[in-house]
Amino acid sequence: MTWNATQYDNNFAYVSAYGRGVVHLLAPSAGERVLDLGCGTGDLAVEIAASGARVHGVDGDAEMIRTALAKHGQGDGAPTFAVADAHTFRVDEPFDAVFSNAALHWMTRPDDVIARVYAALRPGGRFVAEFGAHRNVAALIDGLRAAAAEVAPGVPVELPWYFPSTAEYATRLEAAGFEVHTAHWFARPTPLSPGDTAADWWRMFGASVLAPFPEESRPALLARTDALLRDRLADADGRWFADYARLRFTAVRPQPEGPGVR
Known part of the structure; x- marks a missing residue:
C-alpha cells in the first residue's frame, strides 16, 4: 500500500481522532519509552509525547x-520517526509500551508482528x-x-487486510507469551468527510484492491x-458512513517468575 499522506490528513483525520481513546487506555506517563507502531503522520505520537513519554x-x-x-519536527521532547516493517523490526533497547492505532489490520502476518512486539x-x-476486526467494513x-460482478466480471476482489475475531487474536497473543x-x-459506524462517499473511501484505503481493474x-x-x-x-442528509468494527485490547509481557513462585 502506497499512501497519499496529504489526502489522508485532509480527508481521513478521523482515524487519528478516534485513536485518542486508545491513548487514554495506554495511559502513558513521563519518562516511559513508547513505540508507536504504524504511526502514520504522527499525530497520536505527539499526543502520547505530551505526557512526558519518549515516543x-x-x-x-x-x-x-x-x-x-x-509536521512534528525533532525538537526537545518531540517524537522521533523512522521507516520500519512491523513484521521484521528490531529495537536497540526495550520499550515500556507498544501502541498501535488503525494499523495492525494492514499487517497480514500477525504472528510475526506479535513476536516482534513481544521482543521489543x-x-x-x-x-x-485498536484495529479493524471481524466484520470491519463488511458492507x-x-x-x-457486487459492483465488480456487474461491471468487470472475472476480475478478482483481493483484500489486503487481516480482520480477526476477538478470540482468534487473543489466542495469537497468548501463544506468543x-x-x-x-x-x-x-x-x-464512522462518518466520512462531508462530500465523500464509499468511492472516496475505496480510493484511499483500497488502491491495491482497485489496481487489477482496467483503469x-x-x-x-x-x-x-x-x-x-x-x-x-448514507443518511437522509447524504452523509456517508464507513461500517467500522474494531478490536481494542491490552496485553502484557509477563514478568519472569521468581525463585519458588508457582
Whole structure:
C-alpha cells in the first residue's frame, strides 16, 4: 500500500481522532519509552509525547514518515520517526509500551508482528492497540464485490487486510507469551468527510484492491458501488458512513517468575 499522506490528513483525520481513546487506555506517563507502531503522520505520537513519554514512531510507508517529520519536527521532547516493517523490526533497547492505532489490520502476518512486539517490550511492558476486526467494513466490501460482478466480471476482489475475531487474536497473543488483560470488539459506524462517499473511501484505503481493474472501468465500478450502498451507508442528509468494527485490547509481557513462585 502506497499512501497519499496529504489526502489522508485532509480527508481521513478521523482515524487519528478516534485513536485518542486508545491513548487514554495506554495511559502513558513521563519518562516511559513508547513505540508507536504504524504511526502514520504522527499525530497520536505527539499526543502520547505530551505526557512526558519518549515516543518513537515507525511506519512502513516512507511518505507517512516524511510527513510526520515535517509536521512534528525533532525538537526537545518531540517524537522521533523512522521507516520500519512491523513484521521484521528490531529495537536497540526495550520499550515500556507498544501502541498501535488503525494499523495492525494492514499487517497480514500477525504472528510475526506479535513476536516482534513481544521482543521489543521489557518484562511487564504493555501492548495497547485498536484495529479493524471481524466484520470491519463488511458492507463496503459487499458493495464493491457486487459492483465488480456487474461491471468487470472475472476480475478478482483481493483484500489486503487481516480482520480477526476477538478470540482468534487473543489466542495469537497468548501463544506468543502475552497475558491478555482486556479485549473488546465493538461496532463504530464512522462518518466520512462531508462530500465523500464509499468511492472516496475505496480510493484511499483500497488502491491495491482497485489496481487489477482496467483503469477505464474504475469510474463505473465506483459509481455502481455507491449506488448499491447508498441506502445502507448514507443518511437522509447524504452523509456517508464507513461500517467500522474494531478490536481494542491490552496485553502484557509477563514478568519472569521468581525463585519458588508457582
